Amino acid sequence: MNKFITLEGIEGVGKTSNLRYIKELLEESGHNCVLTREPGGTNLGESLRGLLLSHSDENMSADTELLMMFAARAEHLSKIILPALKNGQTVLCDRFTEATYAYQGGGRQLDVDKISELEDWVQGDLRPDLTVILDAPVEIGRARAGKRSEPDRIEKEQDDFFQRVREAYIELANRYPQRICLVDASLTLAEVQQQIHAKLVEYDILNA
Ligand code: T5A
Numbered sequence: 001m002n003k004f005i006t007l008e009g010i011e012g013v014g015k016t017s018n019l020r021y022i023k024e025l026l027e028e029s030g031h032n033c034v035l036t037r038e039p040g041g042t043n044l045g046e047s048l049r050g051l052l053l054s055h056s057d058e059n060m061s062a063d064t065e066l067l068m069m070f071a072a073r074a075e076h077l078s079k080i081i082l083p084a085l086k087n088g089q090t091v092l093c094d095r096f097t098e099a100t101y102a103y104q105g106g107g108r109q110l111d112v113d114k115i116s117e118l119e120d121w122v123q124g125d126l127r128p129d130l131t132v133i134l135d136a137p138v139e140i141g142r143a144r145a146g147k148r149s150e151p152d153r154i155e156k157e158q159d160d161f162f163q164r165v166r167e168a169y170i171e172l173a174n175r176y177p178q179r180i181c182l183v184d185a186s187l188t189l190a191e192v193q194q195q196i197h198a199k200l201v202e203y204d205i206l207n208a
Helices: 015-028 043-053 062-086 097-107 112-123 138-145 159-175 189-202
Strands: 004-009 033-037 090-094 130-135 180-184
Touching: 004 015, 004 097, 015 033, 015 090, 015 130, 015 189, 033 062, 043 062, 062 090, 062 097, 062 112, 097 112, 097 159, 130 159, 130 189, 138 159, 159 180, 180 189
Parallel strands: 004 090, 004 130, 033 090, 130 180
Antiparallel strands: none
């Protein structure tokens, strides 16, 4: 019953809004879920998240950003994700390594081979059983996210950055269709949830 499921997408596409929905669906079908997020999920990871998203280091180098994402991930894997999976629980994670390929690879244009080496080092063979990418045009995500608080250090990037992030996500879904899928997040919340439900069935996470 233990599955590792991650939810991805550019800012404001609706990850937070849909995580609870996915958790409910999984729990109705008997999964014992752990809901967590990246960067974060542990005390140290949440501290790193604060540093990564705050405006105190606007000029942080892209390599530093990449290494901090993986430092937080190493801690998250060892303290939360791996113990939960070992314990038979399903881990539902708001962003994971696909975000690194999208933001640091696509957005910051870092060499994806570096990301891939870190992924292999930190995760070994572990990859999510299913990654759902909520896909919507940048202007839709920005309009939805803009209704909330002040933008953080990454949210304040320009549209071309988020366009590259979006394209990198689409490329990942095309490259690994056996474990990564796209959902059209530009539709109403009810329509997005219908698609998510269908994907969970299609990828054998839920029964039809
Ligand atoms: N990051 C992370 C990296 O650069 N590399 C990495 O390796 C990792 C792991 C983390 C940041 O870190 C970066 C990426 C991020 O910049 P985050 O906490 O994941 O940040 O935060 P955001 O992506 O900023 O998440 P948001 O909370 O901004 O967006 P969500 O969760 O996608 O959107 P949500 O659910 O809050 O929805 C936004 C608004 O839209 C409405 C909601 O009600 C809400 O008001 N909404 C809809 N409205 C209409 N129709 C729909 N279908 C809607 N769905 C939601």
